[in-house]
Amino acid sequence: MLSYRHAFHAGNHADVLKHTVEIALLRYLNQKDKPYTYLDTHSGAGVYSLVEGYATKNAEFTGGIERLWHDTDLPEALADYVDVIRQFNPDGELRYYPGSPACALQVMREQDKARLFELHSSDSKLLIDNMEHYGRQAQVDVGDGFAGIKAVLPPPSRRGLVLIDPPYEDKGDYQRVVDALGEGLKRFATGTYAIWYPQLQREEARTLPARLKMLPVKSWLHVALSVQSPSPDGFGMYGSGMFVLNPPWTLHDTLKPVMPLLAKKLALDAGARYVLDFHENAAG
Numbered sequence: 484m485l486s487y488r489h490a491f492h493a494g495n496h497a498d499v500l501k502h503t504v505e506i507a508l509l510r511y512l513n514q515k516d517k518p519y520t521y522l523d524t525h526s527g528a529g530v531y532s533l534v535e536g537y538a539t540k541n542a543e544f545t546g547g548i549e550r551l552w553h554d555t556d557l558p559e560a561l562a563d564y565v566d567v568i569r570q571f572n573p574d575g576e577l578r579y580y581p582g583s584p585a586c587a588l589q590v591m592r593e594q595d596k597a598r599l600f601e602l603h604s605s606d607s608k609l610l611i612d613n614m615e616h617y618g619r620q621a622q623v624d625v626g627d628g629f630a631g632i633k634a635v636l637p638p639p640s641r642r643g644l645v646l647i648d649p650p651y652e653d654k655g656d657y658q659r660v661v662d663a664l665g666e667g668l669k670r671f672a673t674g675t676y677a678i679w680y681p682q683l684q685r686e687e688a689r690t691l692p693a694r695l696k697m698l699p700v701k702s703w704l705h706v707a708l709s710v711q712s713p714s715p716d717g718f719g720m721y722g723s724g725m726f727v728l729n730p731p732w733t734l735h736d737t738l739k740p741v742m743p744l745l746a747k748k749l750a751l752d753a754g755a756r757y758v759l760d761f762h763e764n765a766a767g
Contacts, residue, residue, distance in 0.1 A: 705761075
């Protein structure tokens with residue numbers, strides 16, 4: 484049930500997309516002085532080694548962050564993302580990759596708070612150790628992040644970002660995402676929700692974006708990156724997406740120069756492509 488370890492995938496193409504969007508969302512929240520809460524439902528271990536352990540097994544980071552590491556002429560949002568990763572590698576060698584909680588806390592201000600949930604027994608212990616540096620700003624909860632939405636929302640400041648990125652090993656996670664968002668929007672209708680999902684040929688993955696478009700929000704943004712054509716045998720992840728509910732109005736333009744470049748730089752074959760859609764609901 485709890486076999487998933489994100490360390491195997493640290494720094495891959497999906498992390499590049501997810502963390503570029505995450506950092507852009509937090510930068511927008513930083514523009515106002517009022518504090519906010521960052522809620523991460525599936526935090527993982529927080530920081531990962533790329534030179535030993537799980538990440539070296541398939542070395543997926545070589546098709547992700549490594550392809551951008553030496554670039555000096557990147558679009559602003561992508562350059563910002565790479566700079567955050569560089570802060571964990573001050574000698575310039577790519578040895579460590581920060582997960583979503585560490586990326587967030589590197590960008591957040593002193594007055595902002597993080598609530599980090601992780602259910603996996605081993606990763607939760609690592610997360611506690613890795614977040615100790617941030618002191619009281621980061622609260623780690625060993626438990627179900629979906630349930631954490633009920634516990635944390637609405638945040639005291641009525642400002643916040645909720646990142647939902649379960650492993651989806653259990654196909655029931657797709658329904659749990661939709662249910663959790665329904666619960667979250669009841670409690671915190673104006674919050675920004677960022678949902679990561681894998682591009683797979685299974686029906687639950689293919690239909691999730693359409694289901695998210697039906698949620699009662701004022702606006703949504705859907706961005707997805709496919710790095711290769713779907714496998715003929717129907718197996719394997721060929722890309723990923725981020726679906727943002729109540730996104731900043733600036734996010735679409737922020738990502739416009741990013742996505743064509745990622746589709747080119749991270750491509751594994753001629754099937755690489757991207758999606759970038761924004762929609763505002765008149766009755767949202």
